Amino acid sequence: MSTTIEILRLRHLRGPNLWTYRAALEAVLDIGALEDRPSNTIEGLYERLTAWLPGLIEHHCGVGERGGFLQRLREGTWAGHIMEHIAIELLNLAGLPTGFGQTRSTDQRGVYKLVIRARQWEVARQAVLDARDLLCAAIDGRAYDVAAAVKQLKALVDRWALGPSTAAIVDAATARRIPHIRLIEGGNLVQLGYGAQLKRIWTAETDRTSAIAEGISRDKDLTKRLLAECGVPVPEGRVVSSVDDAWDAAQDIGLPVVVKPTDANHARGVSLDVRTREELAAAYELAEREGSEVMVERYIPGTEHRVLVVGGRMVAASRGECAWITGDGVHTVRQLIERDINSDPRRGEEEEYPLDTIRLPENRDVMLELRRQGLEPDSVPAAGQRVLVQRTGLLTDDVTDLVHPDIAELTALAARVVGLDIAGIDLVVQDISRPMAEQGGAIVEVNAGPGLLPHLKPANGKPRPVGEAIVAHLFPPGVAGRIPIVGVSGTRATAAVARLIGWLLHRANLATGVACEGRLYLNMQPVPTAGAPSAWEAGQRVLMNRCVQAAVIESSPRSILDEGLAYDRCLIGVVTDVPVPQGLHDHYITTQEQMRKVLRTQVDVVLPEGCAVLNADCEVCAGLAELSDGAVLLYSERPDHLLRAEHVAQGGRFVTVEDGHVVVAQGGNVQPLVPLQHAGVQALVQRVGLPALLAATGAALALELSPELIRAGLEVAAAEVPDL
Known part of the structure; x- marks a missing residue:
């Protein structure tokens, strides 16, 4: 009988949660009869797992050292814990490294919660399913195709994960504690920062990238004319309308020439060193297939280079190389390409590889190059015959440290002339360490949205921090793209507390977004929504609104357990109470200590410069003070x-009630804030309760709002705040 492990539930925790600060996958497992079969009692399990997944040796586990997990596996551990490590290793093999995982028992025998970091939900979900199947096969002694599982996961990574260029920028932002929101699932449109401080990127384009500049860069003829008028060396050339016109242009310019589409991108449709009418006719057809006009320009002898310009300065440079094969008199061109070029570990089909695989006859530029040499894919080159396979698009070597200041200045000028804040400048020179003019070099293209991979993963030389450069361009030092966020959690009057805080921020002339009870408010006016968004969705909508200068987001214990918080960190974290849980049995949360672990999430995310606002009348709530990175009120x-x-x-x-006022005590001073005998305040207390009034007052003080504003705002809140 085959071993079974039942996955009762898979949950996507999209933000900070009970387990970790980052997005995670939580699986509830029923391991059934395996509860009575720890790993050390299952014959052959250790050997099969280590043979299938040798990388498990690197898992430290709770032992804290290399081989720690394997030690636990030998000594005896349970199926849920083993599944956790298998899933992590599968993700590592798929190119989505994951270091975090936990497995904990519940109060139900044989039922466990397994949690792993989920950089991408679809990939993590499949990894857990595969981990279950792999483990069951290993327990039963059945075969399991690890390579096929990893291949499927890699396909999911390619489909759903951020591309390498976007990921480099997001990782650089994360390193600077700048938050991000992915705006398109499976796409590369990403928001960095929150609300009024946000910036957007789309691969290597930003919201500072002018649409006009991008349009200019796509028109290669217009780009050349603008550059030439500003003193930037460019090759002579013009747009042509037919093969005859192209030949006339080539005759005027002088052979050899380059033939390319006017909106060429990634070297598609580009033919270099064209010397005869026959070659030109074939090159014209290749360029015309790209769907734009065709241009002919002077061929510049030398080596292709790409210089990355960000914010008006050069930050990286790569040098290209040609792809060659050498005949042996036995193998065909196709076979030699497969053996000598495609076998290069730098080449692959996915975006993670710096060089593309060459496929024939699909690669038309390669076919043209071969035919210029009298060869076809099935031709057999003579022994020792060198065959040029590809000239363009092979940026392999980092040469950033070699770039001459003159070339760095000219490339920065080219980006400014076109108007791009981020640009990939293609140039041809013999030696990039010499001035361009003395070697007859030229800038041949200015590209918007350049790929960053040649600079992140050069085949030779060191990677360059281009993601960091783009983040620094968008966010100067010391700027983290944050707005004041107040998070409110607990079970008592949290929606009322959130609305009152939002009201006071609104009175402080800040455009304020509030998300509570699945409703959205902007400047205290309800925002229509389609359907009923979850707490996480509502919070994200507030933070994606460029008008919002401050945000207040309520998160119930259930919403934290279901999805996590909608933000990574907050300035103010309010917890109203930590009660004995009710109605959370589906999460296996039944004790006050477990509830404390849920609600501590709100305090864990308070920024060092922020403040946790806690109810001292709840002993467990007050005890959360020790967890705050910031101050405590x-x-x-x-x-x-x-x-x-x-x-x-x-x-x-310390905010409390004394002598008929809400007061704040600090040091030796006690300052009256809100008169409780005021009719408006009495109406407010009757509606929301005194604890909610105190919590909102404390949060307002933590936000450094003035006592006068707090008093005036609370006196009229009962009459002015909607849905209170």
């Missing part, structure tokens, strides 16, 4: 609370 209905003296003595603020 406590509030209580009891002015004689035992925590008051200690907290104030340590420099903290």
